[in-house]
Amino acid sequence: MSGLRVAVPKGAIFGDALRALEAAGFSVEALRGNGRRLVYREADAEFILSRPSDVPVFVEYGAADIGIVGKDVLEEQEPNVIELKDLGTGFCRMVLAAPEREAERMQQRISHSEVVRVATKFPRTTQRYFEEMGRQAEVIALHGSVELAPLVGLAECIVDLTATGTTLRENHLVVLDEISTSTARLISNRGSYRLRNAEIVALVEAIERSGVSIG
Amino acid sequence: MELRLQGKFATTPGTRDVLPPESVRLLEVQDKVRERFRAWGFREVITPALEYSEVIEEPRLRDTSFKLFDADNQMLMLRPEMTAPIARLVSQRLRNSPPPYKLSYSLPVYRRTRVGRGQSAEFHQAGVEVVGSTSPAEDAGAVALLVDVFEALDLRAREDFAVVLGQTAFYEGYLQRRAPEAATELLSALAAKDLAKVDAFADALPDEAAAGAREIPRIVGPAADGSVLERAGKYAEEGKARQALENLRGILDHLEAYGCLEAVILDLGLIGRYNYYTGAVYEAYSPGLGFTVASGGRYDNLLERFGRPLPATGFAISLERLLSVLPEKDPEPLLVLVGGSVEATRSANLLRQSGVPVLQLAEDLPPEKTAAYARAVDASWVCYPAQEDRLKLARVEDGRIGDFELVSVDEIAWKVLS
Structure with missing residues (x-):
């Protein structure tokens, strides 16, 4: 076997992930094309493309040796993997948001520990957030377009990721609280990290040397 | 369905x-x-x-x-x-x-x-x-x-x-x-x-x-x-x-x-x-x-x-x-002996005494049905009682029975266990 197998997330942090891998000396040009392939075999490594939320699954099970994924996904799934490095890129915030005209009332209701209905793609993060605050929530798990939920009365507020806040604004949602911040992380399978330590350390050091991360 | x-x-x-x-x-x-x-x-x-x-x-x-x-x-x-x-x-x-x-x-x-x-x-x-x-x-x-x-x-x-x-x-x-x-x-x-x-x-x-x-x-x-x-x-x-x-x-x-x-x-x-x-x-x-x-x-x-x-x-x-x-391993040898006669039982007993694992089928199945059965139980040999102290023995490979040969109990033990 030659070369590591790397899980690369499609979507928002795809570009950042490729830049980090390029900085580590991998040839990733083939991945930039608009192909539909899921596996790219290069001379120095093999790349698999997956949904961001599936990256930790591939890595935890050893189907990929390393992967790049947002901290938000790691906090939601708590996979048993080694988090090697904060790449510093792909910054975004996990926020609690509500419709503009309801915002004040929601704030009050939450602070009075009333049960509020929250739609989110991150049910465990949401549940944990409300529990740690001593507040109560009814969590509704969705797979996309969470902003839609308060507009049609499915939920009263949402917990979601935002980078620039544009989507929130367009849907007349305002931020009530910031739950956490997230950046892209390099993760490794536990076995691969030990059995192929030299290769993985070389990769981390190459990324560090290149200074791709903004920290 | x-x-x-x-x-x-x-x-x-x-x-x-x-x-x-x-x-x-x-x-x-x-x-x-x-x-x-x-x-x-x-x-x-x-x-x-x-x-x-x-x-x-x-x-x-x-x-x-x-x-x-x-x-x-x-x-x-x-x-x-x-x-x-x-x-x-x-x-x-x-x-x-x-x-x-x-x-x-x-x-x-x-x-x-x-x-x-x-x-x-x-x-x-x-x-x-x-x-x-x-x-x-x-x-x-x-x-x-x-x-x-x-x-x-x-x-x-x-x-x-x-x-x-x-x-x-x-x-x-x-x-x-x-x-x-x-x-x-x-x-x-x-x-x-x-x-x-x-x-x-x-x-x-x-x-x-x-x-x-x-x-x-x-x-x-x-x-x-x-x-x-x-x-x-x-x-x-x-x-x-x-x-x-x-x-x-x-x-x-x-x-x-x-x-x-x-x-x-x-x-x-x-x-x-x-x-x-x-x-x-x-x-x-x-x-x-x-x-x-x-x-x-x-x-x-x-x-x-x-x-x-x-x-x-x-x-x-x-x-x-x-x-x-773990690496793949072939299953232990198993012989399917077909026949419900007392003669068949006697042979099965002798074979087991010489160390051969034997599954005796009391139904008298024809070879093609025996092949399917042998495959289902991972058996690598089948045999039928033939004459006196000899049996017809054949190997099973990929679910198919090979050519039968007439052999003694001792010869079977030697073949199956080697």
């Missing part, structure tokens, strides 16, 4: 029926593991599947265990692991015999699983516990026994498996001396395998403490390579860290004497779950399997809970995972 079974006739989520040939292989592996445990003087115990919930303390294990209530409304758990039950057994039952206690087990354990994670709710653990000794020779012995088990199952060190060895007290000792205020955070970040968080905490420390806080968890390399411990030596001038490193050196000396240093990778960032292990800690990995095949370590504080403070060390092997990394 096939008839679909009603839901309640399936096995419960995460459990399964284990069928041949897998079940046969699992039992063979279990036999081999037990044989090695016995060869090292471990004596096997059996504990109940049900324990009072108080026996298990670890929150994650409590959360994932199956719970039920007995007639007195006491909460019971199906054992999620074996170390705590053994600790209970030692504390309660072995008060009148002298330590150290070298006990082994091979039993199923139970954990609730989430659907879609590909995990089992019931799996087999085989392991040993050495209770009542702090000697590094016992830690090394446990690691060497683990290596012995793998090699007895034809796995090759470093190619097919490696044991990763760490020492929790080393990083802990370093932090307690150099950065006591950040020790808890750094240790729990490392127990969560979050090196990015370790770096973030280390960045906030004064320079001389930060170097070790960042570096120690990243010291990884072959145990046979002296430079790995040299790297660690820089951070072990005094106190607990120094003792921990000496302990690790001692373990490595014994492992060298066992001749199994090649199989070991050192990783000073391996500390196991938070606040549980107190010294050597190790995990066994195999390339191609993302999970640990076995794990263990020294847990000198556990038995205090049971009123008998004794140091202890041990490991558990996940037999299903071990089985999944």
